[in-house]
Amino acid sequence: MAILLINGSPHPKGCTWTALSAVAERLEKNGLKTTWLNIGVKPVRGCIACGKCAQSGHCVFDDDPVNKAIDLLRKAQGLVVGAPVHYAGPCAAVCALLDRVFFMKSAPYACKPAAAVVSCRRGGASASFDRLNKYFTIARMPVVSSQYWNSIHGNTGEEARQDREGLQIMRALGENMAWLVKCIEAGKAAGITPPIPEPWEATNFIR
Numbered sequence: 001m002a003i004l005l006i007n008g009s010p011h012p013k014g015c016t017w018t019a020l021s022a023v024a025e026r027l028e029k030n031g032l033k034t035t036w037l038n039i040g041v042k043p044v045r046g047c048i049a050c051g052k053c054a055q056s057g058h059c060v061f062d063d064d065p066v067n068k069a070i071d072l073l074r075k076a077q078g079l080v081v082g083a084p085v086h087y088a089g090p091c092a093a094v095c096a097l098l099d100r101v102f103f104m105k106s107a108p109y110a111c112k113p114a115a116a117v118v119s120c121r122r123g124g125a126s127a128s129f130d131r132l133n134k135y136f137t138i139a140r141m142p143v144v145s146s147q148y149w150n151s152i153h154g155n156t157g158e159e160a161r162q163d164r165e166g167l168q169i170m171r172a173l174g175e176n177m178a179w180l181v182k183c184i185e186a187g188k189a190a191g192i193t194p195p196i197p198e199p200w201e202a203t204n205f206i207r
Contacts, residue, residue, distance in 0.1 A: 001181055002033040004076040006069065008083040008094030010041045015119035015160040016082040019152040022167050023080055023117065026174025032181060035076065037069055044096040047103055054104040066100045073101065074108045077181050079141070080173075081132055082117040088124030090131055098135045106139035111194045113180045114141040115173055117150045119160060125151035140197065144180055146173040 005024055009016035024034045044064045052060045058067045073079055081098065083090035102109075116132035118125050129149050136143050150173055152166030153159075160166065 001031075001077045001185065002035050002075070003027050003078040003080060003177065003181070004035050004037065004069075004072050006079070006081045006094075006097075007036065007038045008081065008091055008097070009119070010039070010091075010093070011084075011157075012038060012040070014084070014157050015152060015154045016084050016117070018154075018157045018160040019117045019119055019150075019166065019170050020080060020082040022170035023115075023174040023177070026171050027178050030175065030178035030182075032077075032178050035072055037065060037072060039065055039093050039097060044093045045100070046096045047099040049103070051104060053100075057105050059100045061100075064097075066097055069097060069101050070105070073112075076112065077185070078112055078144075078177055079109070079114040079136075080117060080177065081114070081135075082119070083128060083132060085118055085120035085124040085128045088127050090118065090128045095131070098132070102135050102139055110140040110197075111184070112141050113144045113177055113184070114139075115144040115146075115150060115177060117152070117170065117173070119152045119154065121153065121155045125149065125153075142180065144173065144177045146170070146176060 005020050007017055007020055027034055045061045083094040114136040116129055118128040126149055133143055146169045148169050153163045
């Protein structure tokens with residue numbers, strides 16, 4: 001069993017990485033493997049809503065980490081997305097990546113547990129946390145909770161390591177993610193199958 005961790009920060013060892021590392025430590029302690037994808041500093045294209053991915057399952061643009069993220073998420077048993085807060089929202093690179101990972105091709109992710117982790121200097125954590133969770137809920141992914149909203153505070157990785165409550169939240173998230181993934185696998189072994197969704201009934205407000 002493997003969990004995909006996406007580090008959306010341009011800083012490879014910053015606050016977001018510190019938070020995700022605390023989650024990963026508990027996942028691995030519970031026998032789950034972790035796979036990391038670091039977005040880094042290269043540009044991530046925004047979605048142009050061309051719809052080509054509905055047929056191919058991949059984005060037409062292949063010059064950034066999006067298609068790699070799609071392939072990794074299809075293989076993974078769960079997902080944790082980490083993002084720094086920029087102007088009270090998740091950083092643009094994370095949103096651009098997730099827009100294209102989820103748009104018109106999220107069916108294979110259904111029933112895989114997912115969680116968001118955000119890091120900020122001071123404010124904007126809860127708004128960013130809410131934004132990221134919307135990707136999961138539209139894709140029928142169970143959202144894993146911790147014991148508080150999944151945020152950590154600091155301006156550097158060293159400062160984030162001083163946020164004792166934030167790190168405790170991350171450890172609890174890792175424990176809860178591991179427990180839920182194991183419960184789902186045990187259910188499958190016992191013959192419990194995922195729910196079958198009804199055909200989509202799209203309702204437009206302008207007719």
